[in-house]
Amino acid sequence: MNRTSINAAVALTLGLAACNGPNEKAGAAQDEAAANAAGIAYNGNGPAEAAGKAADHANRAVAKARNEQADALKDQGRAIRSQADADADKLEEQAKAMRDTAKDKAGRLDQQAKTVRQQ
Numbered sequence: 258m259n260r261t262s263i264n265a266a267v268a269l270t271l272g273l274a275a276c277n278g279p280n281e282k283a284g285a286a287q288d289e290a291a292a293n294a295a296g297i298a299y300n301g302n303g304p305a306e307a308a309g310k311a312a313d314h315a316n317r318a319v320a321k322a323r324n325e326q327a328d329a330l331k332d333q334g335r336a337i338r339s340q341a342d343a344d345a346d347k348l349e350e351q352a353k354a355m356r357d358t359a360k361d362k363a364g365r366l367d368q369q370a371k372t373v374r375q376q
Contacts, residue, residue, distance in 0.1 A: 281312075
């Protein structure tokens with residue numbers, strides 16, 4: 258990853274950590290509804306909200322791990338392509354050397370054939 262990508266990822270992660278995720282929001286709504294049904298004031302945090310926050314955190318961790326795994330696979334693919342290119346270049350050099358050797362041998366044989374005909 259380049260520096261810009263890393264900075265963007267850090268900013269996104271910090272932004273996500275600062276805001277309520279969908280599970281936390283749903284838990285807060287559930288806690289508020291339960292508090293209202295029980296006739297007590299909702300103080301802004303409750304067990305469903307805490308569970309939702311934990312689920313959001315776990316989901317972000319899973320997403321981060323998947324992204325890292327995908328990045329690693331992409332890096333592996335790039336390395337394989339790079340190695341294949343290097344191997345192909347080496348084979349092309351070997352093929353050129355073989356063609357040059359064959360051309361030299363064929364030229365000598367052509368010269369010998371010419372000499373035989375002139376005798």
